[in-house]
Amino acid sequence: MALFLVPSLAAAGPSLSGVYRAEPYGKLELKTEGAHVTGTLVSENPCNFPPPTQVLKGDFEGSVLVARLRVCQTGDMCPAEQFYTVLGFYNSDDNTVVAYVRLRDGCQSSALPKSGRFVLGLADKVVPEETPTSSATAAVLDANTRRAAMLATRRGEELYQLGQFAEAVKSFTQSIDLDSGGTNWSAYFGRGMSQLRQGKADLAIKDLEKARARTDEPRIFYGLACAYAAKRDKVKALDFLGRAVAGGYDLENALANKELVQVLGNDPKFKEWVKISSEKKSRGTAAGGNSSP
Numbered sequence: 001m002a003l004f005l006v007p008s009l010a011a012a013g014p015s016l017s018g019v020y021r022a023e024p025y026g027k028l029e030l031k032t033e034g035a036h037v038t039g040t041l042v043s044e045n046p047c048n049f050p051p052p053t054q055v056l057k058g059d060f061e062g063s064v065l066v067a068r069l070r071v072c073q074t075g076d077m078c079p080a081e082q083f084y085t086v087l088g089f090y091n092s093d094d095n096t097v098v099a100y101v102r103l104r105d106g107c108q109s110s111a112l113p114k115s116g117r118f119v120l121g122l123a124d125k126v127v128p129e130e131t132p133t134s135s136a137t138a139a140v141l142d143a144n145t146r147r148a149a150m151l152a153t154r155r156g157e158e159l160y161q162l163g164q165f166a167e168a169v170k171s172f173t174q175s176i177d178l179d180s181g182g183t184n185w186s187a188y189f190g191r192g193m194s195q196l197r198q199g200k201a202d203l204a205i206k207d208l209e210k211a212r213a214r215t216d217e218p219r220i221f222y223g224l225a226c227a228y229a230a231k232r233d234k235v236k237a238l239d240f241l242g243r244a245v246a247g248g249y250d251l252e253n254a255l256a257n258k259e260l261v262q263v264l265g266n267d268p269k270f271k272e273w274v275k276i277s278s279e280k281k282s283r284g285t286a287a288g289g290n291s292s293p
Contacts (some may be wrong), residue, residue, distance in 0.1 A: 014060060014090045016097070019123040025111045027123055028056060037067065039120075046110035047072030047081070061104045063090040065097055066148050069118065071109050078107040083175035086118060087145050096121040102177075115130075149179035153187045157293045160194055168194040185214035190293030193223050201230040216249030222254070229263040238269055251277035 016030040016037055024189060026045030029052075031038050039056030041049050049070070056119060062171035064089035072081045088099035097120040101112055112118060144230020156171035172191035175184060192207030204227045212220045228237040241264065251274050254260055264270040 021123040022120050022121045073107045073109045075107040085174050145178050149175045156190045160293050165194045165197045182214045185211045193293050196227050201227045218244045218249035222249050229260045245273045245277050
């Protein structure tokens with residue numbers, strides 16, 4: 001699986017070099033070039049990844065490491081292995097990196113403790129497996145997680161505007177891996193719209209519904225209208241388009257959507273909503289009609 005890192009995070013940071021150990025994951029040989037870090041397994045491991053296998057790749061921003069970690073897993077509907085985005089905090093006092101891996105719901109991994117705590121320490125030093133993370137460290141991790149998620153979303157939006165929808169999906173997914181909370185609705189919206197532009201209407205609807213569960217942003221309703229129009233579901237497309245207009249969405253953009261017009265263009269409700277939207281725009285009460293992430 002290709003590793004897709006958060007852009008604009010490369011900056012001077014710690015230089016990790018040598019053999020490090022994470023329990024029960026195994027021993028990794030770490031190499032640092034500038035802010036870039038790679039980790040290669042050099043020992044037997046619960047995942048049975050054959051050494052030497054590169055399992056870690058990321059970048060430091062100051063003392064914070066944003067990386068992708070390869071993890072084996074079990075559980076219903078869980079792929080046998082997957083790369084997860086991790087955010088680690090470097091502790092200069094003991095030369096360790098402390099991170100947490102949040103597995104997909106219903107998944108477990110023999111390479112991680114139940115807490116998901118992933119601690120990299122020098123192989124010749126004993127690192128307590130479950131030493132609590134200090135509140136200060138946790139606060140830094142939380143703040144940098146949100147920042148990294150925001151940067152990944154922003155990069156996804158840039159890729160969407162460039163028409164690089166597959167790469168945009170990767171970046172939005174990384175943002176969601178880092179922060180799947182209620183404030184990160186724009187990553188779900190962006191991924192949904194990118195999938196729609198790839199012709200994947202069903203996947204788009206799933207993500208747009210997740211975005212809708214987090215906010216009543218009218219662009220989401222418009223996106224759902226387009227997705228259902230792509231599925232030729234006129235009833236739901238009309239319903240969501242009406243909600244978009246009720247929320248103040250400017251339907252000027254809808255008139256440029258050939259598929260939407262093809263499915264709904266002759267319907268009296270569509271014509272009525274276009275008229276209402278136009279009137280709202282003339283009064284200056286319509287929201288922006290750009291459906292881009």
